[in-house]
Amino acid sequence: MTAKLRNFDYLSFAVMIALIAIGTVSVWSAGNARTEAVFHGTWLRNLATAAFGLVLYLAIAFSDYRRWLGLVAAPAYCLALALLVAVLIFGSEQFGGRRWLWFFQPSEISKLCVIAMIAWLYGGEDSPIAGVRRTFRGFLIAAAVVGLPALLILKEPDLGTALTLIPAAVVMLVVAGVWRRGLVTILAGGGIAALMVLGAVYEAERPGVARERRDKIMRFVPLRDHQVRRVKTFLFQDEDQTGAGYNLRQAKIAIGSGGFSGKGIGKSDSSHLKYLPQAVSMNDFIFCVYAEETGFIGSLVLLALFGTLLVLGCRAAFLSADGGGRLLALGVSTLVFAHVYVNVAMSIGVVPITGLPLPFISSGRTFLITAMCGFGVIQSVTIHREVKKR
Amino acid sequence: MSAGDSLAGRLSCCALAMAFIVGLLHLAVRLREVQVVEAADYGYILGRQAERRVQTGGTRGRIFDRNGSVLADNRESVSIICRPSFFKKRTWDEIASGIIAAISNVESVVGRPSPVTAKDVRRHIARSLAMPLPVWRDVDDGELARFSERESEFPGFAAEVVAERVYPQRRLAAHLLGYVGRDRGESVAGDEKFNFFLPELRGRSGIEHYYDGFLIGVPGERKLLVDARGFTIREWTVVEAKKGPDLRLTIDSGVQRAVERQLRGEIGACVVLDPRNGEVLAMASAPGFDPNDFVPVLRTEVYERFAGDPSKPLLNRATGGAFAPGSTFKPITALAGLRAGYPETAEYNCDGVYQLGMMRIHCARRWGHGELDLRRALMKSCNPFFCNLGMDIGTNALIAAARDFGLGRRTGVDFGVDSPGVVPDGEWKLRKYREKWFQGDLAQMSIGQGMLLVTPLQMAMVAGAIGTGYSVMPHLKADMAPVRRPLPFAAAHLRAVREGMRMVVAGDGESGGSGWRGGEGVPVPVSGKTGTAEVGRRDRRRNNTWFIAYAPSEAPRVAVAMLIEDGVSGGGTAAPKVAEILKAVFNDG
Known part of the structure; x- marks a missing residue:
């Protein structure tokens, strides 16, 4: 135990706690701004969730991941797949997507499960496919392992989750050395497809395009209506300021009006005056509230905290002597980075708006626990980094 | 094997960390744009939408x-x-x-x-x-x-x-x-x-x-x-x-109250002003209303009562109503005649009626005044005298005199309603009625009838101007510098007309003037002129009765014009009311 405590990454832990504290304050501010009294206590529920997450975090951190990865990965992955199927059948509809099952979102949990599965298959010493990792067969297996949950998540649809899971998986597979040609092909194909979709939407929604032409083009665009709207808003940021563009505009106004030093904690005009869309001000748009209240300084502090956390995640991978551990750490770090990047970038119009929480800050309980468990895993990788036979 | 080949694995860890930092720096750069460079713009936009x-x-x-x-x-x-x-x-x-x-x-x-x-x-x-x-x-x-x-x-x-x-x-x-x-x-x-x-x-x-x-x-x-x-x-x-x-204001509540007492129950208007400087001492129109009824908002039933009243209580007759001046116009005809060269001693014969083709204009005295001069014609308000005088000097001279007194033109008073009235001429008649200007029109105008229209405010100015020899722009706000304009009439001519107007009230020693009641009980000598204008069609003919006056006669301090619609005669209806007002003015100081 003393060895474990010696290896414990206190800085990472402290940064995580700091982020949770920032999140709690932001949720308190955004919640107070809402008319419905029920949201005034959301920050407290979040704090309770964080306490529960902390127990999980410590439990995972101090248990040797090498001991349970092989046991847990496959069943967890199968369970995640089952939940993703279940949510499509029994889930409750909200904001144009079927994402909720009872009190949690299976897609959030599935992120960790997929990462664990890939880490085990492509890094674990007891992996059943240890011999074929770098072959075409290994690539096919990887495609199936990532593609299956990704398709189910897209079916909900939860484009944001799919978009964060895929980079994490790709990074892990690249580091694991999976058949490169296949990966490159898929990535290039995906990139080209994404550009084509963007180009098609641009061509179709450009002002002055005839209706028939628009409809003809849009028939080939594999996006839902609300997704098309978001892409449109992104492409033509200054045109539509009331409809779909309203959210983006208000997000930018909130962040921009915060200025250099912010308006002070709890003094976000945009959320208190309800210009910021109320339904998402505590979740996907929490960064706007935070940035308006703390200004550019606050934004930098937040980015620095995330940077520290992510670099420490890479350090864990760097120090790990174990392939599985390294992949786990890199996967979780990439996943969190993707969330941070997309969430902040969408608030200022750098990427299209997608429903993604900001790790530790947004008031999503499922994702808070997911993220804490993820960093628990990284902590476990840090603690158990020495080569040691069981 | 696998991640065991440490070097490549470790390098990719470093590369990824670098990638993360680059990504976060990218966000920082974009955030700086929004939060530092464009912050003021967004602050302004937020203000615009939230304030x-x-x-x-x-x-x-x-x-x-x-x-x-x-x-x-x-x-x-x-x-x-x-x-x-x-x-x-x-x-x-x-x-x-x-x-x-x-x-x-x-x-x-x-x-x-x-x-x-x-x-x-x-x-x-x-x-x-x-x-x-x-x-x-x-x-x-x-x-x-x-x-x-x-x-x-x-x-x-x-x-x-x-x-x-x-x-x-x-x-x-x-x-x-x-x-x-x-x-x-x-x-x-x-x-x-x-x-x-x-x-x-x-x-x-x-x-x-x-x-x-x-x-x-x-x-x-x-x-x-x-x-x-x-x-x-x-x-x-x-x-x-x-x-x-x-x-x-220049208004004197005491005078105003006296004026309104005289107008009570009548339909009419009265203006009292100081002819020396144009200060309006009182200005009233009847029937009236209570402006408190418009506070806080004009109630519908009150408005309907006003709108449905045929006597138009909201109309300010003193400045907004245009009336035929009747005989109160005769001093202007007299001055026009004198200016045209007719000697003040010249006489016309009055046999009770003035006849011009088919048109007959009767005199107030049916059997006529006989031979009489200008002063006595004013005093008796003899119609044939002024018809003859008017015909002799012609339309242009008469119109010029009327305009010299400011008739047919806005007075310039500091008040929203300031009707110009009408001084008709050939062109005007052609435009309005598509008819030529007849000699009969001139005869009618000479005695203040026909198409000539004036406001009580204008007539108060006329009375004052004759009394002082210059016309002033009337005003209601106190402490305004007076705007004076000398009348373009010779002093001797004015003197003759003033004498006539003095005789209207005081008589000539043998008989009384038509407006003798206008000076009754007034402590200072009063000069004036009565007027009885016949309006309406034959079956509903009514008399708009006038009395215009200034006092004291030799150095006027007050000029009055009083109009009572549907009265008996200027001397009988309007003149006594003016006397009451003048008593109030001069008894109080």
Whole structure:
């Protein structure tokens, strides 16, 4: 135990706690701004969730991941797949997507499960496919392992989750050395497809395009209506300021009006005056509230905290002597980075708006626990980094 | 194997860390753009969408008469208002019905139905949601007490003190003072400085209207912080409104009261002014009204009573009504004749009727005055004399004289209603009636009949100008420099006409003048001229009776014009009333 405590990454832990504290304050501010009294206590529920997450975090951190990865990965992955199927059948509809099952979102949990599965298959010493990792067969297996949950998540649809899971998986597979040609092909194909979709939407929604032409083009665009709207808003940021563009505009106004030093904690005009869309001000748009209240300084502090956390995640991978551990750490770090990047970038119009929480800050309980468990895993990788036979 | 090949694996860890840092730096750079470079723009946009600027009106200035007695004042009035932000609901319809229901609840406590309709509420929500809606204006003490007792039961309702106009002398000088009204407090579209204008009192007629910009003071500014739906969250005052300055008039309440006493029960108008400087001492029109009826808002039934009244109580006859001057025009005809070279001693014979083709103009004295000169013609108001004189000098000379007295032209008085009247000529008649100018028209005009129209204010000016020898621009605001213009008539001619007008009141020693009652009991000598203008068609012929006068005769300090519609005669109806007014003026000093 003393060895474990010696290896414990206190800085990472402290940064995580700091982020949770920032999140709690932001949720308190955004919640107070809402008319419905029920949201005034959301920050407290979040704090309770964080306490529960902390127990999980410590439990995972101090248990040797090498001991349970092989046991847990496959069943967890199968369970995640089952939940993703279940949510499509029994889930409750909200904001144009079927994402909720009872009190949690299976897609959030599935992120960790997929990462664990890939880490085990492509890094674990007891992996059943240890011999074929770098072959075409290994690539096919990887495609199936990532593609299956990704398709189910897209079916909900939860484009944001799919978009964060895929980079994490790709990074892990690249580091694991999976058949490169296949990966490159898929990535290039995906990139080209994404550009084509963007180009098609641009061509179709450009002002002055005839209706028939628009409809003809849009028939080939594999996006839902609300997704098309978001892409449109992104492409033509200054045109539509009331409809779909309203959210983006208000997000930018909130962040921009915060200025250099912010308006002070709890003094976000945009959320208190309800210009910021109320339904998402505590979740996907929490960064706007935070940035308006703390200004550019606050934004930098937040980015620095995330940077520290992510670099420490890479350090864990760097120090790990174990392939599985390294992949786990890199996967979780990439996943969190993707969330941070997309969430902040969408608030200022750098990427299209997608429903993604900001790790530790947004008031999503499922994702808070997911993220804490993820960093628990990284902590476990840090603690158990020495080569040691069981 | 696998991740065991450490070097490549470890390098990729470093590469990934670098990638993360680059990504976060990218965000930092973009955030700097938004939060530092463009921060001011976004701050401005937030202000634009979240702030409403309200222009608030200051208290109106008071209006005094020349001696400092108050004609228009302000009083504190309590309104019960409703703040829409207390009725937040999901849809606008729910908000409107919530407010309407709440109003009817409060109604049962206040005990007076609110004039605010469901339509008003919807309109208010649509146009000025951020502002309070006045539900009851000017509630009395009992209503306020009942409301205050249970105010806490009605969130969103409050009592608010506003300034209302009050006219303490009630009907006195109503047409002169005018009245006030409220604009709707609506939002203003576009990039105006203000989003809302408080429904402040604006002058709608009379002095209140003409001097509105003077009385209204300097507006203040309030800011409202509104949420995304437009409800007010917070409000504060940026600039306090300043009270408007007080206005002192040339009006003398005592004279005004005397004038109105004489007009009581009549339809008519009277103007009293100081011919030396143009100060209007009294100006009244009858029937009148009480301007307090227009406060806080003009009620429909009151308005309908005014609108349906054939005697037009809202019409200011003193400056806005145009009437045939009748014989009061004869001094002008006389002056025109003298200027044209007719000696003042020349006589015409009056046999009781003046005949021109088919047209017969009778004299007041059916059997005629016989031979008489200009002074006695004025004194007796002999029609044939002036018809003959007019025919002899011609249309142009007569018209020129009328215009020299300012007839047919706005007087320039500082008042909104200032009718020019009509001095007809050939061109005018052709344009208006598509008819040539006949000799008969000239004969009619010579005795102030026909198409000639004047206002009582103009006739008061004529009387004063004859008395002083110069015309002045009339004015109502005190302490204005007089604008004088000498009359283009020779002093000797004026003297002759003045003598005639003196004889109208005083007689010539043998017989009395037509306006002898105009000087009855007045402590100073009075000069004047009667007038009885026949108006209306043959079957409904009425007499508009006039008396114009100035006094004291030798150095006039007061000029009066009195018009009574549907009287008996100028000498019998109007002259005694003028005498009463002059008694009030000169007995009080």
